[in-house]
Amino acid sequence: MTEPQDQLPHAIPTSHAPARQKAWWSGLALVLVLGGGYWLYSRQQPPPAAPKPIPVKLETVTVERADLEQVVNATGNVVAQDYVDVGSKVAGQLSDVDVVIGEAVKAGRLLATVAPAVQSSRIENNRATLARLKAELAGQNAQLDFAQLQFQRQTQLKAENATREESYESSRMNMYAAAARVDATNAQIQQTEASIREDEAVQKQTRIEAPVSGTIVTLNARPGQMVGANQEALMRIADLSRMTVQVPVSxxxxxxxxxxxxxYFTTPGYPGKRWSGKLRQIMLLPTDDSGRQGKKAFYTVLFDVANPSRELMSGMSADVYFVLARAERVPTIPRSLVTKPGMDGTQTVKVVLEDGKLESRKIKIGIRDGERAQVLSGLKEGEQVLLPANPPAPAATAGAASR
Incomplete structure (x- = not known):
């Protein structure tokens, strides 16, 4: 009865393992079916379109016509072109001053009056000297007459061989000496007479008159002032109808x-107004405070301008432009595009064509101002020039300021 009980557990059948394997194979088949279907589906779909390129905007400038002027710029001052300093011809005291600064005067106009300080005693001394010299001259003339008679007598005696040679020569020497003393006294008399005439003329020169027509620009005379003869300028008369511009140029x-x-130049006193002229002179020596101890040298340049309305005044500052070259209605590009030219005098730029393509061009640059440069060849009006991403430093024009 016990043996059947021992064999009972080994006789029970197991059904879980086959079911698990079946489920695994079913899942694998489903994955393969789905993967194959997706593969077939993807093979039947068109490929995705390529992404569109993002358009790049090119920065360009247009070749335009413009007027250009290349100049040298410097700062100077306006001064009177023609002027005369007026002083007193005699020493004395100013009794009257008849003009003021800014007054227009004509040549010959009375400017001031001087009470002369020439001492009358000097004239009297000269007159006394003159009288003494004339008295001496009379005595010397008498001595000359006597010497001439002695010489004539000795000449006759010598012809008769009745005198010695020494007596003859002595008489001739005495005659010549007497004549020399007469000549010397005559010269002293002429000198003294000239001094008397000069002193008398000085006493009469009490009027200071205008030597030229113009405007009184400086006045250093006051009534009661003591003045010397030809020693100081009492006033300055200038012709303000024409002015000179003095410009120190490096x-x-x-x-x-x-x-x-x-x-041409402008001045702060008249904004927007311009005066022009022609360069007259370039000084050959530098100004006093330049060109020494390693300092840069500056040379004074002069040009004249008309001033009929008397607007310009001496001493005004002037912003001056010397025109080196000028061009009207020429093709131009911005000066920032100008680089150092090559050996053939050209440089290269990129031109944007109508179809958007880029083309390299060799161009030649002419004159330039502060903003634009002339294109002599290589570009036409209206063409588009590409602006570089990093603009090059513009080629400098040595020493020139441009406008």
Whole structure:
């Protein structure tokens, strides 16, 4: 009865393992079916479109026509072109001053009156000297007459061989000496008479008159003032109808200037107004405070301007422009595009064509001002020039300021 009980557990069948394997194979088949279906589906779909390129905007400038002017810029001052300093011809005291600063005067106009300080005693002394010299001259003339008679007598005696040679020569020497004393006294008399005439003329020169027509610009005379003869300027008369501009120009710029070139200037007193003229002179020596101990040298340049309305006054500051070159209605590009030219005098720029393509061009640059540069060849009006991402430093024009 016990043996059947021992074999009972080994006789029970197991059904879980086959069921698990079946489920695993079913899942694998489902994955393969789904993967194959997705693969077939993806093979039947068109490929995705390529991404569109992002358009790049090119920065360009247009070749435009413009007027250009290349100049040398410097600062100077306006001064009177023609002036005369007036003083007193006699020493004395000013009794009257008849003009004021800014007054226009004509040549010959009375400016001031001087009470002369020439001492009458000096004239009297000269007159006394003159009288003494004339008295001496009378005595010397008598001695000369006697010497001449002695010489004539000795001459006759010598002809008769009745006198010695020494007596003859002595009489001739005495005659010549007497004549010399007469000549010397006559010269002293002439000198004394000239001094008397000069002193008498000085006493009469009490009027100070205008030597030229113009305007009184400085006045250093006051009634009661003591003045010396030809020692100081009491006033200055200037012709303000024409002025001179004095301009110190640096050594690197002055070599580019030449006589006769056009120059113009403005002054703060008249904003927007311009005066022009022609360069008259370039001083050959530097100004007093330049060109020493390693300092840059400056040379004074002069040009004249008309001033019919008397607007300009001496001493006004002037912002001066010397015109080196000028061009009207020429093709131009911004000066920032100008670089150092090559050996052939050209440089390269990028031109944007109508279809958007870029083309390299060689161009030649002419004159330039502070903003634009002239294009002599390589570009036409209206063409588009590409602006570089990092603009190059513009080629400098040595020593020139531009406008």
């Amino acid at each position: 050594e690197e710029d002055v070599t580019r200037l030449q006589k006769g070139m056009t120059a």
